[in-house]
Amino acid sequence: MTTRIRVDFIACDGRGLCAEMLPELIAMDDWGFPIIGDDGESVPSHLLADARVTVRACPRLALSMSGGETTGR
Amino acid sequence: MPAGRGDGPVSLAAHLIRYGALPCFRGRAQRDAMIAEVEAAGLTGRGGAAFPTARKLAAAAGGRRPVVVGNGTEGEPASAKDKALMARSPQLVLDGAVVAAELTGAAEAVIVAHRDVREIIDQAAAERRGAGFDQVRISVRIASDRFAGGESSAVVHWLKRGVPAPTGRPARQAGPYGAPALVQNVETLGHLALIARYGATWFRSVGTSAEPGSMLVTILGAVRMPCVTEIAIGTPVGHILDLAGGPSAPLRALLLGGYSGAWVPAAEAMGRPFSARGLEDLGATPGAGLIVALPATACGLRETARVIRYLASESAGQCGPCVFGLGAIAADAERLADGRGTDLGKLRRWLDQVDGRGACGHPAGAVRLVRSALRVFGAESAQHAAGWCCGTDQVLPVPFPRSR
Numbered sequence: 462m463t464t465r466i467r468v469d470f471i472a473c474d475g476r477g478l479c480a481e482m483l484p485e486l487i488a489m490d491d492w493g494f495p496i497i498g499d500d501g502e503s504v505p506s507h508l509l510a511d512a513r514v515t516v517r518a519c520p521r522l523a524l525s526m527s528g529g530e531t532t533g534r
Numbered sequence: 535m536p537a538g539r540g541d542g543p544v545s546l547a548a549h550l551i552r553y554g555a556l557p558c559f560r561g562r563a564q565r566d567a568m569i570a571e572v573e574a575a576g577l578t579g580r581g582g583a584a585f586p587t588a589r590k591l592a593a594a595a596g597g598r599r600p601v602v603v604g605n606g607t608e609g610e611p612a613s614a615k616d617k618a619l620m621a622r623s624p625q626l627v628l629d630g631a632v633v634a635a636e637l638t639g640a641a642e643a644v645i646v647a648h649r650d651v652r653e654i655i656d657q658a659a660a661e662r663r664g665a666g667f668d669q670v671r672i673s674v675r676i677a678s679d680r681f682a683g684g685e686s687s688a689v690v691h692w693l694k695r696g697v698p699a700p701t702g703r704p705a706r707q708a709g710p711y712g713a714p715a716l717v718q719n720v721e722t723l724g725h726l727a728l729i730a731r732y733g734a735t736w737f738r739s740v741g742t743s744a745e746p747g748s749m750l751v752t753i754l755g756a757v758r759m760p761c762v763t764e765i766a767i768g769t770p771v772g773h774i775l776d777l778a779g780g781p782s783a784p785l786r787a788l789l790l791g792g793y794s795g796a797w798v799p800a801a802e803a804m805g806r807p808f809s810a811r812g813l814e815d816l817g818a819t820p821g822a823g824l825i826v827a828l829p830a831t832a833c834g835l836r837e838t839a840r841v842i843r844y845l846a847s848e849s850a851g852q853c854g855p856c857v858f859g860l861g862a863i864a865a866d867a868e869r870l871a872d873g874r875g876t877d878l879g880k881l882r883r884w885l886d887q888v889d890g891r892g893a894c895g896h897p898a899g900a901v902r903l904v905r906s907a908l909r910v911f912g913a914e915s916a917q918h919a920a921g922w923c924c925g926t927d928q929v930l931p932v933p934f935p936r937s938r
Contacts, residue, residue: 470853470892471702490887491862494854499890 464528465501466512470494472523479524482515483508501527542621543654546661549625556629557730559636565595568637568730575734576746577726581605581684581719582792582822584745584810587726593706594638594716601713602635602643602670603693603705604628606651606720607677607684610792611844612931613824615750616720618762620651623724624658628672630723633730635670638716643670645720646677646689681793681848682896686717688850699850702893721750740766745809749823753778755929756785756829767820768812772804774825783829787910789930791821793841794899796906797834800827817906826930833925834911835918838903839864839871840932845900847935856897859888863904873918878908 466486468479475493485508488496504512504526516524544552559565573588594600604627608616620627631643647655652674659672678698682688688700690708693715701708705715718726725747729737738746745767751774754760758779765774771788775781785800790808796818806812810819828834846860863884869876881904889901914924 469702470855473854475854490855490859491884492854492858494858494891496887496891 464504464509464512464526466497466504466516466524466526467501468495468497469523469525472521474521474523476520478518478520479515482518483511486512487515543624543658544622546625546658546665546667549623553626553629553728554731556632556727559633559730565637565639568633569595571734572637572726572729575729575737577722577729577737578745579719580721580725580749580823584819587718587722590706590716590718591634591637594640594714597706598714600638600640600706600716602631602638602640603686603689603715603717604631604643604645604720604723605684605686605689605717606645606647606655607689608648609677609679609681609684609848610822610824611681611933612754612826613752613792613822615752615762615823617648617651618752619721619724619750620647621654624651624655625662626724626727627655627720628658628662629727629730630718630720630725631672632668632670633726634716634718634723640716641669641671643672644693645672645674646693647674647720648677649679652676680850681845682850682894685894685896686715687894689717690715699852700894700896742768742807742809742811744811749820751808751820751823751825753825753827754931755789755825755827756781756783756832757827758782765808768807768809770804771806771808771825774808775804775827781827781829783831785827786830786832787828787834789824789826789828790816790818792824792899793845793930794896794903795819795821795824796902797828797838797910798906799910817902817909828929829927831925832927832929833871833914833923834907835867835871835914836923836925837928837930838907838911839867840928841930842867842900842904844932844935845896845903849896850894853892853897855888855891859884859891860897860900863888863900867904867907870915871918871923873921873923875915875919881908 480487480489577587578584635643656674680698683698685700686705690705692698705717741747798816843864846864849856866876866881888897
């Protein structure tokens with residue numbers, strides 16, 4: 462099962478850290494909110510460590526990962 | 535299913551004479567058989583999403599004891615079919631809530647009723663209580679008046695905390711009183727009550743094989759007798775307009791489904807079956823059964839701009855792409871309508887960026903409406919930019935946008 466990274470848009474305030482820390486997976490829209498697919502983005506194995514750090518770094522705790530390895534959050 | 539034209543609500547006694555006694559579903563075997571019957575009937579949710587009802591029932595029956603929520607919020611300003619049904623046949627809706635409760639082991643059903651019909655539903659529920667009619671406890675709550683307040687997680691949030699905003703958590707996981715919620719549109723409950731009495735074969739005797747049964751529709755705009763009426767799914771759109779007395783003026787386009795639905799050119803839509811399949815390649819769906827006829831004397835760009843400004847103001851204010859994106863898109867739609875012109879490439883990028891994001895379908899619905907307006911009325915924007923608008927009439931009922 463692949464690991465997916467998701468954003469909770471209700472929690473998200475558009476602080477922008479995720480797009481800076483994980484530009485390979487997360488782009489920003491014109492208003493500074495992360496563009497992550499409805500069903501999350503699948504995280505390739507070489508980005509797992511970076512994705513985990515990004516999830517922990519979100520000041521709004523709006524990011525989560527599921528499937529495969531979890532973040533322990 | 536009677537709705538619309540007619541007088542006051544049908545009393546419990548008259549209701550029982552008309553439809554016969556409501557069967558009871560006690561015991562596992564009886565419940566499973568009835569859920570299978572609903573599946574065979576092919577009933578889908580009539581609130582707009584058309585989710586298979588049997589699957590929701592089976593999931594709720596297999597989990598912790600749920601609370602049934604009859605969703606009569608009908609926050610769509612142009613739609614009247616749920617109000618019409620609740621005003622005319624409140625007992626049928628309550629029958630359906632009781633059946634849903636019995637099938638899922640729920641002890642309580644809450645009807646969330648639009649404020650216009652809340653007293654009628656209240657009296658109908660009191661009539662049943664007085665007659666000692668049900669094992670299931672029925673309560674009635676007034677609905678929020680927000681557009682997005684009818685989304686199923688928002689209804690649950692409203693019941694639990696008085697906040698009419700979606701939560702992004704499925705209602706089946708987080709209902710009122712800590713129980714899972716089974717949220718069904720009130721019309722869906724009405725159909726459920728009829729399937730419980732007359733069975734799947736009866737239900738499937740109208741409609742199409744892929745989308746069986748009937749549905750309530752609200753027809754307004756440039757028709758002679760705007761009304762709520764019942765149609766067999768798949769009835770040609772032109773015949774549905776005839777049920778409302780036919781067009782009262784030459785038509786330019788139709789808005790199908792709801793304010794988060796789609797515009798279609800009138801000439802192309804007339805012969806189409808009103809069903810998901812029949813409307814698919816026009817980019818429309820039956821949605822919650824709204825049909826608005828736009829006469830040639832009204833301007834599609836202007837009407838769209840009014841609706842989209844309203845939809846933007848009805849954002850629950852929780853998700854960035856909806857709060858900022860819909861506001862930006864509304865401003866662009868107004869620029870197009872006012873002839874100030876806009877960068878269509880930028881507008882399309884914004885539509886792509888907002889589509890499908892956020893905790894509920896509200897932004898996606900608004901995007902669908904604007905995209906369809908660009909398809910159907912896009913050519914008119916050049917005329918607007920040159921200083922001319924074709925329209926003199928306003929057709930769509932749109933409340934004043936809320937200020938923040």
